[in-house]
Amino acid sequence: MSSTNEQGLQNKTDTPSGEELSSELLAEFHEANRDNELFASTEDPEFEFDESGLQLASKEDLAREQAGEIAFRSGAITPEGLIEDDFEKELGTPSDAEDNDESEFRDVAQYRILEVAGDDTYGRKVIVASACRLPPSSQINHERLMEYLKYTLDQYVENDYVIVYFHYGLTSKNKPKLGWMLQMYRELDRKYKKNLKALYLVHPTNFIKLLLNIFKPFIRQEHGSAKFGRKIMYVDYLHKLKEHLHFDQLVVPSLVLEHDAKILSAQKPSYPYSSDESEAAVHNPKQQFGVKLQQILQNYKCVIPPVVETCVEFLRKNALDVEGIFRRSANASVLKDVQKRFNQGETVDFDEINDVHIPAVTLKTFLRDLQEPILTFDLYQPVVRLHTLEEDRQLIEVQRLFREELPKENYIILKYIIHFLTQVSQYSDSNKMNTVNLAIVFGPNLLWPKGQANLSTIGHLNSFAAYLIDNYTQLFVR
Missing domain, CATH: 3.40.525.10 (CRAL-TRIO lipid binding domain)
Incomplete structure (x- = not known):
């Protein structure tokens, strides 16, 4: 360099x-x-x-x-x-x-x-x-x-x-x-x-x-x-x-x-990404990483993105009791290869890879790489302000946000992921991933601001993720 x-x-x-x-x-x-x-x-x-x-x-x-x-x-x-x-x-x-x-x-x-x-x-x-x-x-x-x-x-x-x-x-x-x-x-x-x-x-x-x-x-x-x-x-x-x-x-x-x-x-150094690369992602109908959620759903004619469903179902069957799941790192070259295969529309068999941390990291990476977070930019400020409400008002407000402001397709995918995380938290005695630890990992992956971030808001995002997991049955009512 x-x-x-x-x-x-x-x-x-x-x-x-x-x-x-x-x-x-x-x-x-x-x-x-x-x-x-x-x-x-x-x-x-x-x-x-x-x-x-x-x-x-x-x-x-x-x-x-x-x-x-x-x-x-x-x-x-x-x-x-x-x-x-x-x-x-x-x-x-x-x-x-x-x-x-x-x-x-x-x-x-x-x-x-x-x-x-x-x-x-x-x-x-x-x-x-x-x-x-x-x-x-x-x-x-x-x-x-x-x-x-x-x-x-x-x-x-x-x-x-x-x-x-x-x-x-x-x-x-x-x-x-x-x-x-x-x-x-x-x-x-x-x-x-x-x-x-x-x-x-x-x-x-x-x-x-x-x-x-x-x-x-x-x-x-x-x-x-x-x-x-x-x-x-x-x-x-x-x-x-x-x-x-x-x-x-x-x-x-x-x-x-x-x-x-x-x-x-x-x-005037060169930047790591070229416009050609960005355009290639847009024109690749099989692309799943780094694009809009709606693009994936339309191109694959699905309700749950293939990468999400593949990762979650494998982890549900094989990793609920694995210590440190979602907190451990994984082999970079394997991760890149998995991401490339998903972007080409291929079916990935995680049984062949034999490392439960690969799908765990892949799921987090997919959520983080979306052009807009699963909870959407519009919900960032309401979520950050949620802690100022009384506890009983928080439940009503989140239900309203999900009913009136969160797009239906986003709601369905979010519900699918949070339900899975509630299952992971039930094995916290063995996997050490209780609600708080899961929220620390997933909070910044579910929501981030459109412009500048503030370090003080990270705690609010993590708290909201924990709130979703702890109150799953009351919040996801449709």
């Missing part, structure tokens, strides 16, 4: 050259790591980051960032790789962590440096770290920050998860000391690394790449392999994230969005 930094952005004229920066970092690294000890010194060399990458954020920019953020929504592309079988029994929920953050770590959590942004398409928790939200070093206790990072990760590391790190906004005033970074790497031991499936470094500068290169020998020394290094992915533009994960629930800091816009304006 060609780096934006190498093509050049304006930076301060007193920034040292790459060789000078490398020498200073290497000198400090070797001094600090002498005799295989942690950095003993708290001093850091005085240098900026690199001659071609990082523009320092102004006070005005930081003030705008603290005032609010802009959501960035995109579609999903399956990440590559085979996920390890290390799923654990207990499933955490974001709400637990958020409540504790507000009390035990209020002093650090207030900056929103670290956020949990729901699950990706494969049930893997997405954790977002934003460098631009780090306050000046004099205003934060980095030891407390370390404790907060570990505390937050502890909620999720027993399952597969990914990290998205927005590097833009790290300055000489707010960056932690190099010694702290190495200490953090050492304290985040295998417990945190084994289930980390990807670390996306967004807008990486030459500095961050150089730092990782310097750490390579240390990483090999600690682990005896370069496995962790293979999980790191450089992402030069926000739209490149479309190639790896869904993040409609992800709130990108406004500073990062503005920085990305400047890069796009200057570099």
Whole structure:
């Protein structure tokens, strides 16, 4: 991947050259790591980051960032790789962590440096770290920050998860000391690394790449392999994230969005999808992924899309008691092949694939890839506002929405899916997927906004999904 930094952005004229920066970092690294000890010194060399990458954020920019953020929504592309079988029994929920953050770590959590942004398409928790939200070093206790990072990760590391790190906004005033970074790497031991499936470094500068290169020998020394290094992915533009994960629930800091816009304006990179590909999907009468629901129903002359019925019926017969169903990842190449076969109108026999997580992921992917959510864009605001009503009024309002505003074909398919999820929840003692866990997975797949998303609404969408499962017999009366 060609780096934006190498093509050049304006930076301060007193920034040292790459060789000078490398020498200073290497000198400090070797001094600090002498005799295989942690950095003993708290001093850091005085240098900026690199001659071609990082523009320092102004006070005005930081003030705008603290005032609010802009959501960035995109579609999903399956990440590559085979996920390890290390799923654990207990499933955490974001709400637990958020409540504790507000009390035990209020002093650090207030900056929103670290956020949990729901699950990706494969049930893997997405954790977002934003460098631009780090306050000046004099205003934060980095030891407390370390404790907060570990505390937050502890909620999720027993399952597969990914990290998205927005590097833009790290300055000489707010960056932690190099010694702290190495200490953090050492304290985040295998417990945190084994289930980390990807670390996306967004807008990486030459500095961050150089730092990782310097750490390579240390990483090999600690682990005896370069496995962790293979999980790191450089992402030069926000739209490149479309190639790896869904993040409609992800709130990108406004500073990062503005920085990305400047890069796009200057570099004019090619986008991952061409208009030809979009047109091909429209003209393929057998297409099921990434098209309108009505197109599928008309072309297949069906009530339930074939991909939905095939996945649900197989899972109903073979996976109701499978631990972590809908929360486990699957083989990317197999998923792509299955999706291709469905898009060609072929019949897929999941018995031949012999992996129950393939149909589980396929079902979620189909719902997420619809051009309009199964609950429709029109119902987004009513659903988000539902929590403001009294409990007895909520039931009446949802019944009205389903009766008067949700298209009949959408209602039938939604009823079919929710009925299946009620069956899955009945086996929660063995599959660990109770109503809450199912809602966390399916909430963002059933409904999302037409324009910008807000991270705070994800909880409302999840609550609504849980409400549908818990009140199935009362809500789906036709």
